[in-house]
Structures are given as C-alpha cells and as structure tokens.
Amino acid sequence: MKIMKKLLLALIVLFNLHATVSAQSIEIYDRSGTTVLSGDTLTFWYPDDPNVSEGVFDFDATDFARVVNESNDTITIKLKRVVKSFINASEDFACWGSNCYGPVDPATTPVWDVNDLVVTNPGDTAAGLAPLQLYLDFNDNTGLAVYDYVFYDVDNPVDSAVLHVKWVVTLLTDVNEIANAIKKMEVYPNPAVNQFTVDLNAGIQADNQEIVIRDMLGKTIKRERINSRQEKFIFSTEGMTGGIYFVSYMLDGEVLKTSKLVVR
Incomplete structure (x- = not known):
C-alpha cells in the first residue's frame, strides 16, 4: 500500500512538473x-x-x-x-x-x-x-x-x-485561368459518412459560381452559391443515401470540374 502511495505521489509530481515546463x-x-x-x-x-x-x-x-x-x-x-x-x-x-x-x-x-x-x-x-x-x-x-x-x-x-x-x-478572373486553377479542387473525406469538404484550392473573383451535387441519375441533391474568394465548403450528408454522387464546380452555368464522391 505504501509503495502504491509513493508511486501515485511520484506520478502527481511528474505531471505537475510537466505542466509547469510545457506551459x-x-x-x-x-x-x-x-x-x-x-x-x-x-x-x-x-x-x-x-x-x-x-x-x-x-x-x-x-x-x-x-x-x-x-x-x-x-x-x-x-x-x-x-x-x-x-x-x-x-x-x-x-x-x-x-x-x-x-x-x-x-x-x-x-x-x-x-x-x-x-x-x-x-x-x-x-x-x-x-x-x-x-x-x-x-x-x-x-x-x-x-x-x-x-x-x-x-x-x-x-x-x-x-x-x-x-x-x-492576384484573384483569378479570366475563364481560362479559373478552369486551370479549379483542376486542383478536392473533395474529402472520400468516402464520406457525416459530412465532407469541397476545397477549391483557389480564390476566384467571379459571379455566378456554384457547387452542385448530383446523384447517379443526374438529380440535383444539393446546390450552394459561392461568394468571391471563398475556397472551402462543408456539406452534411443528411438526405444523401449511401452511394455514388458527383460534385461539380460551375461558373455561369458551365461545369468546369466534377469529382466523384462516395457516401456511406
């Protein structure tokens, strides 16, 4: 019993010492x-x-x-x-x-x-x-x-x-520059369970930007308009049954990049 008390006291001293040093x-x-x-x-x-x-x-x-x-x-x-x-x-x-x-x-x-x-x-x-x-x-x-x-x-x-x-x-304003930059778009985690992030990896100065998520039949499940310079978007998987979806970046109604997403 005495050995246990001494061991416990030593651990407390070490913990306090570590807390002091690492503050x-x-x-x-x-x-x-x-x-x-x-x-x-x-x-x-x-x-x-x-x-x-x-x-x-x-x-x-x-x-x-x-x-x-x-x-x-x-x-x-x-x-x-x-x-x-x-x-x-x-x-x-x-x-x-x-x-x-x-x-x-x-x-x-x-x-x-x-x-x-x-x-x-x-x-x-x-x-x-x-x-x-x-x-x-x-x-x-x-x-x-x-x-x-x-x-x-x-x-x-x-x-x-x-x-x-x-x-x-620089802010990307030219359509060709935007199309080239948006190739770096990432969707993660993939597969997704509760939520997922769409990361454009670019600050784009443009109106009429959207992230559109469609199912295998082409039905639009989610749609979010993008503010200029906004790079990351977090989506909930609520309402999305397990399966394959397609995440698209759209500018002026034109799809510039699509990534496949698996939801479990």
Whole structure:
C-alpha cells in the first residue's frame, strides 16, 4: 500500500512538473488584443485586401497582430519564418524588434531566424519598431505563398506560438485561368459518412459560381452559391443515401470540374 502511495505521489509530481515546463508563455493576438491568433491561418489577398497595402514593397501587412508575454517572468522572444510554399522569384521581409530585415529568397532560405531579440516583461506586448510587420515582393509573379511565423523563447525554444500566413497574389478572373486553377479542387473525406469538404484550392473573383451535387441519375441533391474568394465548403450528408454522387464546380452555368464522391 505504501509503495502504491509513493508511486501515485511520484506520478502527481511528474505531471505537475510537466505542466509547469510545457506551459505556453507566448500568445499571439489580433491588433485589438482580444482575439487569439496563435495556431490560426491568416489569408492576405492582393489586390483589394483592406489589411494590406501596396507601398515600397508589393505586399505590406502591418499592425495586424500582437505578440504577448503571458508568463510571470521576463522572457526574450525571437522570430523565425518557415516557408511552406512560395511564389517563384519572390522575396520577403520582416520588421521585428528594432530593425527591418530582408530581402530574403524563400527558395534558398526556407527557414529564416530574424536577428532581433525582444526582451518582454510579464504581460507586455513585444515592442520595438512595431509589434510585427511583414512584407512580400512578388516581382510581377502570381501564386500562393504560405509561411509560418514562429515566436519563441530563446531560453526555451519549445515555448512558442505560431501564426500561419497565406499570401494570395492576384484573384483569378479570366475563364481560362479559373478552369486551370479549379483542376486542383478536392473533395474529402472520400468516402464520406457525416459530412465532407469541397476545397477549391483557389480564390476566384467571379459571379455566378456554384457547387452542385448530383446523384447517379443526374438529380440535383444539393446546390450552394459561392461568394468571391471563398475556397472551402462543408456539406452534411443528411438526405444523401449511401452511394455514388458527383460534385461539380460551375461558373455561369458551365461545369468546369466534377469529382466523384462516395457516401456511406
């Protein structure tokens, strides 16, 4: 019995120690400081996005996030940028701490540690030149870039928070461009049980877009109009008996892409 009590006590101590060590000190908020952005994906569109501007660089995203020290200790925060995908011949910049850095070629520098160390007191926002400024020069190219911005404690790199940023350069408006881009449309999970997602994998600026789902006999089961720039749609399988269906993307009444879906 004593051995069991000692074992239980040891497990409790280890659990508390692990909880203390793994507690997250760094949090990312929106500009108002009320909404947590840590782990979220922010999408910036060019052109016509109110959160970005065309200035010295092609794509300026400034004053949209706050990095806060939520621990009881003063910590030193550093920024690391990790490339997930990039636009050919593009360069990116970052202002963090007391300086601005760049240009950096994402093709040759997929992981970039921004030099500045920002000492941040408990409860304070990491300050300096600005809380965070991000820039992208796409040099007349178009496409999709996805970067992870990781903020971490230099004395404990595991203690970190990440912000995923998606840069979408140009909106597809030409019919031929749309037809080519929509080839990447995905439907998942497939087979589906309770629900499924239709992911266009493209931001399309056009009216009269629809997702239409038909059964084997060609009967329309579901239909949803698409707002410009909307990429993902979640459908319930309610009312769909087990079997094969066809999911189509339509523009101005013309089918540009159809995928087969199995419902169980």
